[in-house]
Amino acid sequence: MREAGYTVLSISQELGMSVRTLNRHFAEHGAKKGTVKDVLLEEARNDLMKRVLSDDAIREEAARLINDDLAHARHLRTLLADAAEQLVATSLKDAVLVMRAAAAYSTAIKNTSDTLRQSLRIDKDIDDAGKNLPELIIRELSGEEVSRIKENQASEVYESSFVAELT
Numbered sequence: 600m601r602e603a604g605y606t607v608l609s610i611s612q613e614l615g616m617s618v619r620t621l622n623r624h625f626a627e628h629g630a631k632k633g634t635v636k637d638v639l640l641e642e643a644r645n646d647l648m649k650r651v652l653s654d655d656a657i658r659e660e661a662a663r664l665i666n667d668d669l670a671h672a673r674h675l676r677t678l679l680a681d682a683a684e685q686l687v688a689t690s691l692k693d694a695v696l697v698m699r700a701a702a703a704y705s706t707a708i709k710n711t712s713d714t715l716r717q718s719l720r721i722d723k724d725i726d727d728a729g730k731n732l733p734e735l736i737i738r739e740l741s742g743e744e745v746s747r748i749k750e751n752q753a754s755e756v757y758e759s760s761f762v763a764e765l766t
Contacts, residue, residue, distance in 0.1 A: 671714075
């Protein structure tokens with residue numbers, strides 16, 4: 600392992616031996632880091648990758664780290680929302696402070712959003728979804744249109760209650 604380029608610490612953890620014992624062993628046997636042929640090095644790397652990708656403990660640790668990132672992002676967003684409610688300017692000096700706080704708030708929200716997207720791996724989904732989004736049209740309704748909508752809603756409620764009575 601040493602000749603394949605592994606660090607003494609990595610070998611120590613893999614074999615459950617102390618770093619000191621390994622260093623003594625390497626000195627006695629002349630093992631030096633990275634002296635093995637490229638083929639053996641590639642085999643060692645492949646073996647390591649196979650163990651890393653198949654080890655349930657590593658996947659569980661990754662899940663814990665992602666969960667921790669999400670928990671911190673949610674907590675930070677809650678704190679920011681509570682603090683944002685206090686951002687009120689009563690003077691020019693306060694207005695400058697509120698603007699600085701708003702800029703920091705904006706940066707923190709962006710960072711937590713990035714953390715959430717990265718942790719949940721939804722960046723690709725968002726990019727793909729943007730291609731097929733419908734057009735949103737916002738307009739002000741007239742009083743007549745509002746009255747018609749209310750009448751339609753009232754008749755729908757009446758019809759659904761009538762159907763319920765029949766059944």
